[in-house]
Amino acid sequence: MTLPRKARPAVRPVGEDHRATPFELFFDLVYVFAITQLTGSMARERDAGGVLRGLLMLALLWGTWSGYTWLGNHSRADGGLLRGGMVVAMAAMFVVGLTIPEAWAGGPGALVLVGAYLLVRWVHLVVFAVAADGDTGLRRQIAITWLPMTASAALLVSGTLLGSWTQVLLFAAALVVDWAGIYLTARNGHWRLRSPAHMTERHGLFLILAIGESIVAVGAGAAGRPVSVALLLAAVLGIALAVCLWWLYFDVAAEAAERGLRGVRGERQVMLAVEGYTYGHFPMIAGILLTALGVEGVVAHAGGSAPLGVFSALALHGGVALYLVGHLLFRLRMRRTLGRRRLVAACAVLAAAPLAAVLPPPVGPAVVVAVLAVLIAVESTVTPREEGP
Template identity: 55%
Template structure:
């Protein structure tokens, strides 16, 4: 981890727990931020479990809405951690409190749409915990901006309050009304919050002090998300004795996880970080907003759906029947969504279109009916083959780019 700059040390001595320590271009991810991310691992597992339990398109939509709520909070605190050190003073206190609230959100995922008899009303508890996380973020962000006398950033943070309040009203109404109305109002709340923040940020005054910290934070979350696909292997296999089919399925599932990692980290993440580092001021903030804060949600959603499909494959690996439309769509459609998200990321960062990845997306979508009808391991194997072929083709096609970026 990078040592704080001398200007940081000067700020460090004032204010006790209420101090904030500003960052600079050399800032890197702190261990407290890694600790902070752990609650999101639990939340992702709960969301995948919810979608598997519901086993319906509507349940998947609900799961993705919950994922969007959680993603918005994580991305918000990544902006904050780039403004000031997360492991010092007010940020440590605020993010620690937010962790507890996020954990409450994760605990209530099974009751987010269907309250269980007895106890507190699950949907309202979830919304209240979510709003606590968001309010803490804006309060601490404003304090961090004030500490460095950044009037532009203070104004930008103030502009974020109205969409939060509007979305809060929609979320509370949805939680109280329940049913499909809740789903529609939650979607509307996200559209309002995400949409207004995006529009007011295009020419705004958000800051990205460190490109290295920024790209590293998103890369680490990607690893956590891909880890969910590995955890899904264990969840799917939990009710079965060890068998040849189970071991083959686990091996293919690990191969898919490696493929997901490879397609993001081998070249793309490095090239995107270089492009972000070359920018300064508002252009850098715009790229960070569009390609990372918004663009990466699609990538993460694709990973979660792929994990859902892998879990279904392992759970039914010995059934002797077809995988079925639900898990077949999650497996192939989720992987296609992941690759489509990577395509969008490449486009938003100005890297350009990858024809092999576009072809792979189309192939995976075309494979959905076959994956639904084929035995589970066959469908899983088809996805692994598509990813392997894509990696080989790109390895040849972009060998020079890879050599320049990685020196190998």
């Protein structure tokens, strides 16, 4: 019997077969905006420092998204207390996205960003603690998590006040303290994984959103440029590259990993999710972001007489190589085996970067797409679907 609206509980635990809710997809939209802002900032700076700062910011964003994914894995995110808390977090994360262009410039914008980021983290832990009512072990785990988070917050605020490269160093230290602290306290801890299906689906959906950024990059690079054969070729190659990135994850790897996660229980299952998904998916997301940056550079310079250049070539080839390395680490953790074919492909893509830098812009993505297409063809031919690549 359906409960009257007023009698419905503020927190509704999920079952083993729980899937992502439409509200969680809505929640992800603020992260799409923030990632677009990150890509735009790195494209404007076009140097190694800008890429480093962008990846640091991406790691901070990824940590908050992962936290809310675990929260949604514990209780339904589309109603009651969780929905209210996540709406507050959405507003705060949108402020983070708005202030990303000012994150490293000092001044009030950077302080606003850190303050909004910390609000996202605090709301998560408070709501999670309320949702864990009756689970003493989980509440203790959440209380412990405040320790590395508070230490990380102090480093972030200090870095914002000091500015320049000191800010970068302190932000990096804050990230290490936060991630290492949460990981170490999770071992032999009391986190709960109620739905493996939800965990795998949420990460897959975020990966799709990140790949969508590489498609957006095609449009950003083509903005204001007249249509030409070179521009159309670069755009088609950018779309083909996005399809390859999607295929490599979803055709086999995602299903095989979900079966592996379902095949274990208890603390081992929790740590498999923490290491394989919460931490293991970050190199893939970072690789996609760098790839999008490279694709934007390719499209923006298509048809010109100048070569692609070192920055865009390294972003494109390095991003795809990092994405493939992320797959290697993911498989190594989930299945305890090394994907040799993807390792060879990553090395081939990276080795082609110097050549792409000195040749016309479309050559770089054409080489990358060719390597990935061969990899996909080989895996589709020789790899049984039940084993994964």
